[in-house]
Amino acid sequence: MSTTPVIDVDRLNLTYDGFAAVKDLSFRVDRGELYALLGTNGAGKTSTLETIEGHRAPGSGAVRVFGKDPRDRAAVRPRMGIMLQESGFAPDLTVRETVRLVGRLTERTDDVGRVLGVVGLTRKAATKVGRLSGGEKRRLDFATAVYGSPELVVLDEPTTGLDIQSRDALWDAVDRLREGGATIVLTTHYLEEAQQRADRIGLMHQGAFHREGTVAELTRTLPATIRFGLPPRAPAPPLHAARQADGQFLVETFGLQKDLHTLLGWAQDHAVDLQDLRAGPTRLDDVFRAIDNS
Amino acid sequence: MWTIARGELIQIFRNRLVLVTALVLPAALSAFFVFRHDLFTAVGSLGYIASLALFFVAGIGLYTTSVTTLASRRQNLFLKRLRSTAAGDAGILGGLLVPITVLSVAQIGVILGVLAAVAGPPANPLLLVAAVVATVAMMLALGLATAGLTNSPEHAQVTTLPVSLGVIAVGGWVGITGTGDLTLLKRLLPGGSATELVLDAWNGGRPAADSLVLFGPTLAWVVVAVALAARLFRWEPRR
Numbered sequence: 001m002s003t004t005p006v007i008d009v010d011r012l013n014l015t016y017d018g019f020a021a022v023k024d025l026s027f028r029v030d031r032g033e034l035y036a037l038l039g040t041n042g043a044g045k046t047s048t049l050e051t052i053e054g055h056r057a058p059g060s061g062a063v064r065v066f067g068k069d070p071r072d073r074a075a076v077r078p079r080m081g082i083m084l085q086e087s088g089f090a091p092d093l094t095v096r097e098t099v100r101l102v103g104r105l106t107e108r109t110d111d112v113g114r115v116l117g118v119v120g121l122t123r124k125a126a127t128k129v130g131r132l133s134g135g136e137k138r139r140l141d142f143a144t145a146v147y148g149s150p151e152l153v154v155l156d157e158p159t160t161g162l163d164i165q166s167r168d169a170l171w172d173a174v175d176r177l178r179e180g181g182a183t184i185v186l187t188t189h190y191l192e193e194a195q196q197r198a199d200r201i202g203l204m205h206q207g208a209f210h211r212e213g214t215v216a217e218l219t220r221t222l223p224a225t226i227r228f229g230l231p232p233r234a235p236a237p238p239l240h241a242a243r244q245a246d247g248q249f250l251v252e253t254f255g256l257q258k259d260l261h262t263l264l265g266w267a268q269d270h271a272v273d274l275q276d277l278r279a280g281p282t283r284l285d286d287v288f289r290a291i292d293n294s
Numbered sequence: 295m296w297t298i299a300r301g302e303l304i305q306i307f308r309n310r311l312v313l314v315t316a317l318v319l320p321a322a323l324s325a326f327f328v329f330r331h332d333l334f335t336a337v338g339s340l341g342y343i344a345s346l347a348l349f350f351v352a353g354i355g356l357y358t359t360s361v362t363t364l365a366s367r368r369q370n371l372f373l374k375r376l377r378s379t380a381a382g383d384a385g386i387l388g389g390l391l392v393p394i395t396v397l398s399v400a401q402i403g404v405i406l407g408v409l410a411a412v413a414g415p416p417a418n419p420l421l422l423v424a425a426v427v428a429t430v431a432m433m434l435a436l437g438l439a440t441a442g443l444t445n446s447p448e449h450a451q452v453t454t455l456p457v458s459l460g461v462i463a464v465g466g467w468v469g470i471t472g473t474g475d476l477t478l479l480k481r482l483l484p485g486g487s488a489t490e491l492v493l494d495a496w497n498g499g500r501p502a503a504d505s506l507v508l509f510g511p512t513l514a515w516v517v518v519a520v521a522l523a524a525r526l527f528r529w530e531p532r533r
Contacts, residue, residue: 053378054377055374055377055378055530073377073379073380073381073382074380074382077378077379077380078380082378084371084374084375084378086371087371087375088370088371088372088373088374088375089370089372089375090301090305090367090370090372091370092304092305092308092309093301093304093305097301097304101297101298101300101301102375102376102379104297105297105298105376105379105380105381106379106380107379107380128308144375
């Protein structure tokens with residue numbers, strides 16, 4: 001297998017009107033990976049993605065896709081599918097005509113009917129794009145991105161505006177692409193999607209990486225939490241349980257299993273009913289909030 | 295390019311507003327002038343009617359539709375979508391503009407053919423063809439430049455007025471008064487030398503070699519407009 005990364009971003013800088021949108025960003029995405037680029041609003045992820053897509057020139061630094069400049073469309077695009085953050089379609093063309101048009105321009109081959117089936121738009125094939133709902137347009141967008149099963153698929157907030165069934169169908173299609181060896185790069189505001197599916201995550205904040213790594217690597221830097229309530233006149237709980245404004249107690253711990261065992265043992269020994277007990281590992285949301293608060 | 299052109303052609307025929315602006319309006323105006331050619335020949339000449347018909351189609355049909363198409367495709371991010379594929383920029387622009395250009399040229403051919411059939415043929419058909427080609431090139435280039443200044447299809451209704459009405463007005467002015475006075479001004483205005491070319495080609499009376507110099511100003515407008523387009527044209531809406 002080739003060791004050349006599918007995407008290689010090296011000290012990328014992007015500046016708009018004096019504002020540094022992306023600062024000295026470097027990362028690589030290897031073949032077959034699902035890489036999630038996450039961040040707060042204005043973190044620079046769409047600017048980064050658009051540079052990877054070849055829509056934007058780097059201010060400085062270099063971006064290579066399949067070892068080539070992504071602005072070399074003839075060389076890169078036949079191997080790359082792009083789902084833009086906002087749909088850009090001709091409203092007077094039908095769904096079938098749109099997929100055929102954009103599909104042909106990718107220079108990949110596929111069956112239009114099959115692709116429409118993948119995104120559940122078969123019954124809308126003869127409908128003009130201008131009459132589609134927002135969610136249907138997102139599915140059409142996805143259809144054009146995966147037409148011909150490209151080696152690299154870039155998905156910019158792919159599930160925004162989709163109902164739960166459409167989201168599941170989209171992720172099923174992504175899973176099938178990955179089974180075929182495709183590399184996926186995505187941005188999303190649905191952190192649980194990234195947490196469940198990403199091999200690696202780049203967390204952007206103010207134009208730079210705040211952290212990068214696997215979900216486990218990112219979440220292990222923050223403590224897990226145990227929350228519970230106590231009945232009136234209960235003895236003081238063990239551990240360093242801090243009382244919250246809502247009356248609940250919060251324990252932050254890097255030893256979740258041990259501390260939970262301690263708490264349950266204490267409750268048993270003192271015949272205390274732990275109310276609304278919740279315990280869980282650190283989630284990506286918590287990492288995100290920590291970044292935002294920092 | 296041809297894949298995009300096919301899609302664009304479908305859209306022209308599905309969008310009634312574009313169909314009326316691009317095809318029906320210039321054809322109706324030209325038909326009126328051809329139908330009353332005896333009246334307008336008395337005001338100007340047959341060449342005057344031919345030049346007006348040329349600018350009705352090139353100014354309203356070709357130029358306005360080109361600007362509106364490019365602004366519309368940019369505004370709804372279709373240009374960005376096309377640039378997300380393997381198609382090159384020249385292929386994208388070509389694909390978007392070829393259908394309306396072909397339709398306009400065909401329309402000009404039919405209108406001038408009808409005028410020749412009912413009122414008599416042009417003195418120099420080859421020169422007429424060259425004049426039409428130069429005018430179409432000028433209007434396309436002006437369309438690209440104007441599209442750079444146009445944010446939306448609605449905005450195009452304003453931004454296209456100076457050039458589309460301007461070339462028709464200049465065509466009428468030169469067609470009726472000739473270039474005996476204010477020669478330089480009339481020839482330098484967009485559409486002025488093109489009108490004089492059409493007058494020479496249809497009415498005759500001047501050696502073709504003497505008319506060739508009139509291609510200069512028209513082609514200069516092409517160069518200026520392309521240079522402006524290179525500076526002004528945007529592929530994505532302003533953020």
